[in-house]
Amino acid sequence: MERAIRVMVAKPGLDGHDRGAKIIAYALRDAGMEVVYTGLRHSPEEIVNAAVQEDVEAVGLSILSGAHLPLTEKVMAGLAAVGRENEIAVFVGGTIPDTDVAKLKDLGVAGVFPTGTPLTAIVPAIKEAVEARRVAA
């Protein structure tokens, strides 16, 4: 049997709204994934370190404060610095204007889930991205 996908749901920056992050965590767990949730207020460095330590294949960043661009940029740079940017798929969800979706993708993000994205779109997107990376590896 294929091994379960390990994914981390993280709250970078100072934003304290965790309803969405927790819903996603439950949904991914119900979909058979192993889920690590960081809790609130972690710096990009802490998130990168935790992702490496926990050996996850995907990281979901939940940001509702509007700080998604700088925070994501730092997480991507952190992953690149430890040489894991191609192995760990990064997703971003939260209060994200349409105009920022392309900007996030340019940073190397595998998927963006703005407010209103259904779980039925999020779960398969994470699965596919991780499976593609497994094949590539």
Next chain:
Amino acid sequence: MAKEVENERERAGSGGAQNRTGGSENGSNGARHDFAAAERKWRERVAKRGVAPAKTSSGLDLDILYTPESLRENDPLRDIGLPGEYPFTRGVQPTMHRGRVWTMRQYSGFATPRESNERYRWLLEQGQTGISVALDLPTQLGLDSDDPGAVDDVGRVGVAVDTLADMEILFENIPLDRISTSFTINSTASILLAMYLAVAERQGVPPEKITGTTQNDILKEYVSRGTWIFPPEPSLRLIVDTIEHCFKHAPRFNPISVAGAHFHDAGATVVQDLAYTLADGLTYVQRCIDRGLKVDDFAPLISFFFYTHNDFFEEIAKYRAGRRLWARLMKERFGAQDPRAQMFRFGVVCGGSTLTAQQPQNNVVRVAFQALASVLGGVQSMFTAAWDEPFAIPTEQTAEIALRTQQVLAYETGVANVPDPLGGSYYVEALTDRVEREARAIIDRIESLGGMVPCIQSGFIQKEIAVEAYRFQKKVESGEQIVVGVNRFARPEPERRLELYQSDSAAADRQRESLARVRATRDSRRVTKALEALREAARGKDNMMPMISEAVKAYASVGEICGVLRDEFGTFKEPVGL
């Protein structure tokens, strides 16, 4: 949780009322007997047709019809009463909105104090009657704008306030003796309160004339809003300090607004929302009593704050039940005698997590209905969210529609004319009774587990809410819970070509420059001395407000003041289990 305490007798269908029609008639009440018989027949007839079950958003089963029979256990004088009188089911003031329309207070604040001051003055010119200050996350978390951990969040979800100099600019040309101000601030509330009082002093306004609110409700921050800094015990001490300080020096200012808003928006049902909020309220009251304060002195300074969501009648019942239950708890448990110490006064937000990114202009309609429910629930102050809130900070145009929604309600519809217009509705009274009973059962359960503080430290409340949020989301995705424009009447969304508020990246730099200027020009000896005095106070047991006030007046920054308190108190450890 609501399900566990469900009262079987109140289950939907025809059975409940039928079973209770016998017994109470003693021959002297023929009309009532006739009605009961007629109702029984009606129910038999309707039952044959087959009635689809219905529940409130909290999962309370609904009968197909409510009649006098539904209120057999309701005593009109004891349970409903009159507006302005115990137990305040019908409102806290005798004439309610005919006497005075609710306060219209739009949550606003962004970038630097200068930009926010302009927005406040614009809102006041548009007829807004109070100010509601949104602060940025660094200010809420006790970090200065030049703190490395704050760099991406300065001025983003609210205005940055680092020192008293910022507060002076924020209220420039706004007369604090005539405008009431609400601050959504919690961990650092004592500091912001000290700043506000200092600005008033500078404007020549005596503290006893100052009106407004600091949210200052740490317990719900641990659960669902996340701007905690210190552990519960020192946080509660700071809250009692502010309450005591206001009672003695600024008695018209509400130092605490106990908030259910964030429970509800994080996923709690209406019943959980009310129960957790009152349980938090009871915790604060007990701490004040432990300090030696008299309940009739400080309890009038406590107010409440909620989100009104979509279940129209259940939200109304929440506010009516909330008033009655709080009054009863205050009287029964704490012996409150002064009516003001028994009053559940509350403000609301309409919008929040009920707003959708899909077909976003539908949010105007959602907010309008929520606003109507709030008014029918007897609200004291209201914030109606702008329809673009799911993706951005409101522009002047969207903020204006949000305010106009309240003005149309207040001045065109006539809903303000009569207090508690739904009082006496069989349905609303029965639902009010039910919500009160359910909330009381949850409060009892929390207390059997040691009270709110241990329930939060263990993550129990957080989990109850998260599970409820996930359950709701699954119902939306399965289509069981209809959301217009999302899972029903949906259409492909056009790309959003909206005029959205763009945050100004230069604002953070301007804020850091202005902080640097303050640091360079203040009397640094006075700052050091004030911070040392605060440290001493933190180690002792005395009220810390005088030391915080002195530090603020010396232009010590929020980050410097919190730095001292962090050293002395440590920080909260979040339970992160799913």
